[in-house]
Amino acid sequence: MNEIELEVLLRGLDEVIPKKEFLNKIKRKEPLRVKLGLDPTAPDLHLGHTVILNKLRLFQKMGHTVIFLIGDFTGQVGDPSGVNETRPVLTEKEIKKNAKTYEKQVYKILDRNLTEVRFNSEWMSSFTPTDFVKLASIQTVARMLERDDFNKRYKSKKPISIHEFLYPLLQGYDSVALKADVEIGGTDQKFNLLLGREVQKFYGMDPQSIITVPLLEGLDGVKKMSKSLENYISIEDKREDMFGKLMSISDKLMWRYFELLSFISEKKLNELKEAQKKGKNPRDIKFLLAEELTSRFYGKGEGKRAKEEFLARFQKGEIPAKVKEISVSLKEKDISLSRILKKAGMVPSTSQALRLIAQGAVKINGQKVTDANYKIIPNSQLLYQVGKRKFLRIRVPRK
Numbered sequence: 247m248n249e250i251e252l253e254v255l256l257r258g259l260d261e262v263i264p265k266k267e268f269l270n271k272i273k274r275k276e277p278l279r280v281k282l283g284l285d286p287t288a289p290d291l292h293l294g295h296t297v298i299l300n301k302l303r304l305f306q307k308m309g310h311t312v313i314f315l316i317g318d319f320t321g322q323v324g325d326p327s328g329v330n331e332t333r334p335v336l337t338e339k340e341i342k343k344n345a346k347t348y349e350k351q352v353y354k355i356l357d358r359n360l361t362e363v364r365f366n367s368e369w370m371s372s373f374t375p376t377d378f379v380k381l382a383s384i385q386t387v388a389r390m391l392e393r394d395d396f397n398k399r400y401k402s403k404k405p406i407s408i409h410e411f412l413y414p415l416l417q418g419y420d421s422v423a424l425k426a427d428v429e430i431g432g433t434d435q436k437f438n439l440l441l442g443r444e445v446q447k448f449y450g451m452d453p454q455s456i457i458t459v460p461l462l463e464g465l466d467g468v469k470k471m472s473k474s475l476e477n478y479i480s481i482e483d484k485r486e487d488m489f490g491k492l493m494s495i496s497d498k499l500m501w502r503y504f505e506l507l508s509f510i511s512e513k514k515l516n517e518l519k520e521a522q523k524k525g526k527n528p529r530d531i532k533f534l535l536a537e538e539l540t541s542r543f544y545g546k547g548e549g550k551r552a553k554e555e556f557l558a559r560f561q562k563g564e565i566p567a568k569v570k571e572i573s574v575s576l577k578e579k580d581i582s583l584s585r586i587l588k589k590a591g592m593v594p595s596t597s598q599a600l601r602l603i604a605q606g607a608v609k610i611n612g613q614k615v616t617d618a619n620y621k622i623i624p625n626s627q628l629l630y631q632v633g634k635r636k637f638l639r640i641r642v643p644r645k
Contacts, residue, residue, distance in 0.1 A: 248308065253512050255304045258297075258505045260433045260458040263440070268455035271427060278310045281426040281454070283366070283417060285321035286344035291351045292478040293539070294462040294471030297506045298430055299355040301459065304509075305428075306360045313362045313424050314352055316345045319370040320420075323413050354481055354543050369423045370416065381415050384448050385441065390414075393437045414438040418445030421454050430457040462506055465491060465611045466626035467499040475623065476613070485544045489552035490612040492536035494629045496639075497528040504535055569629060571639040581642060583608070583620040590640050592632045607633050 252272070262268050271278055282302055284295075291299075302312045321341045349363060373381075390411050391400055399406055414437060421429055421442040431439050436458050443453035461470040464477025471478045479491045495503065504515055518531050537549030544552075574589045584599035587608070593599040600618050602608050608615050609631040622628075627641040 250511050251304055251308055254509060255301060255308075257512060258460065259301075260460050261436070261456070263456040263458075268428065268457070271455055272308075272310075278305070278427040279313060279425055280305045280310050280428045280430065281313045281315060281421060281424055282430050283315040283317050283320075283420055284348065285317035286341050286348050290473060290480050290482055291348065292471055292473065292480050293503075293507060294464070294478065296355055296481065297462050298432070298459050299352065300507065300509070301430060301457070303355055303357070306357050311362060312356060312360060313364060313426065314356065315364050315366060315420055315424065316348055317417075317420075318342070318345055318365045319367040320413060320416050323409055323416065351481055364424065366416070366420050366423070370419075378412075381419055381445070382412065384418075384445055385411075385415060387411070414441045415445065418442035422446055422449045422451060425451070426454045427452075428455045428457060430459065432461050433458045434461065460506065463499060463502060465495060465613075466623045466628055467496050468623050468625050476615075476620075477611075477623070481543055485540055485548055485552050486555060487612065488543065489536045489540045489549070489556055492539060493529075493532055493556065494611040495532070496627050497522075497532075500528065500532050500535060508535060508538055510534075510538070569637045569639050571627075571641065573641045573643060575643055581622040581624065583610075583615060583622060584618070586622055586640060586642065587630065587632065590630070590638055592630065592636050592638060602632060 256262070280302060282298055302314070306312050318341050321344075322338065345365070352363075353361070391397055396406055396410075417438045418441045420426075422445060426442075426446075429439050429442055436456070439454075439456045439458065443456070446453045463469065464471035464475060465479070466475075466477045469475050469477060473480075479488055483491070492503070501519070504510070504518070508515070518526075518534070522528055522531060533553055537553055539549070540552050541547065541549035572590060574586055576585060576589060582596075583603065584593075584596040587593045587599040587602075588596050593602065599608070603616060603618055603620070606614050606616055611629050612631075622642050624642055627639060630638050630640050
């Protein structure tokens, strides 16, 4: 076992449950079966998803078997984790379409030859009513209502559908069908992952170890990375767009990305942090992150080429070497992009801001914004661009 790989594997994790049990498992000679399940609820994977996929790739490098489970059956139920209302049920057609995209994109990170791709419809579609009753008997309603998101909805009198109670049990049964030794998921999955241990024990199996990974903040540095919030970096982004977005993140967020996305050693990471304390330009450190991640998705040397193109834009004056930082405060709760641009002095009026947005002349963190109703997330600090020459890094304090 490579100690450096284990060090990087454990870096940035939220919890390992039980940790001693997991370390004993990973030190054994026989390969572990490591499971990740994702419901194909959206067509694209972004860097937030890759936090977990990177951990799976490290498991592969250490000789373990990775199971990438696509929840084509559970996707029709809807995971209640982290939501305050019942999720809309996707059609079978939508799920199949998204599942194909997942299969294609996941191999940008995982080794195709070392990945076992499975669909939980393989076993769930043959479940009988008797099987469902047996599975449902494992857990009580009272125990389910102890779960934070269910508890909040129950207390606020928001509806909870019976099929939502089934979801964590179905996820747990996936671990039985796949004989999982380890299951990994986001921090919002902890209840489901722990219940998987109980389901395995109910069916006479040794319980899986649990690894939870933090949710990665998006480009705004506040909310978790999400396509719906438009604060994401897609793994399908163009090479230059991915590099540019990574260079646009704040210096503080840079270290979070290093911790959760980079494969550099802990020793190297500490050396970079020390270098910044001694005066090294954070931009030069950020180049290392952007190069590493861009090359990971576009091939060896592509990160370096993206850097050269990025620097060429600086030399042409398309991007200033130093961007002024200001703070803009508005009284209203809903903060529109047009009003922020006016308040920051980037445009003379909100009407002109709206015209420029419609023309595609406004960018946030290098990403063009054309939605006239675009709202800014409070407490964010983003890079704004109007036209080719106007740049500001604007912080919008939380009210």
